[in-house]
Amino acid sequence: MAITWTRVFLIPVFLIIYYLPIDHSNFIAMLIFVIAAMTDWLDGYLARRFNATSRFGAFLDPVADKLIVAVALIVVAVEYQHWIVTMAAIIIIMREMAVSALREWMAEHNRSNAVAVSNIGKYKTTFQLIALAMLIYGGQLFGVPWVQLGLVMLVIATLLTLWSLAQYGLSAWKTMG
Numbered sequence: 001m002a003i004t005w006t007r008v009f010l011i012p013v014f015l016i017i018y019y020l021p022i023d024h025s026n027f028i029a030m031l032i033f034v035i036a037a038m039t040d041w042l043d044g045y046l047a048r049r050f051n052a053t054s055r056f057g058a059f060l061d062p063v064a065d066k067l068i069v070a071v072a073l074i075v076v077a078v079e080y081q082h083w084i085v086t087m088a089a090i091i092i093i094m095r096e097m098a099v100s101a102l103r104e105w106m107a108e109h110n111r112s113n114a115v116a117v118s119n120i121g122k123y124k125t126t127f128q129l130i131a132l133a134m135l136i137y138g139g140q141l142f143g144v145p146w147v148q149l150g151l152v153m154l155v156i157a158t159l160l161t162l163w164s165l166a167q168y169g170l171s172a173w174k175t176m177g
Helices: 002-019 025-049 055-080 083-108 119-137 146-176
Strands: none
Touching: 002 025, 002 055, 025 055, 025 119, 055 083, 055 119, 083 146, 119 146
């Protein structure tokens, strides 16, 4: 659970660094975002490996994930002020809220397994995190224009977001029908 709290703590650190008027602040902020994303994977790996789970940890982990992603989406929407980025941010945040509510509702009806994490959701998260890292940095690295590639990845993440939302909704509908 300490790793999850670290991810929450990194949110204001990420924001402060991103907006500091210092050289390479975007690159440093991107590294902080990537570290936060990697702590999510590490947290899950260690919890499974050592069977170290708790009810509060199971609650806090997805909240921490959604917070860091929502903050990063808002940052890039403000930074780029482009309709594609803004629409992607809105769609992804809406999906996260809808799926969280759906999972809670399904849990109240003892049908949590109908809305378990799917592979599409995992692909969405991967594309989303890579896109956000690229857009947070916003420069070129190794001769690759990260903004253009990040935009393409964000569009793919948004399409996967819509697909996974439809998938979760259909699964829930089938079990409740």
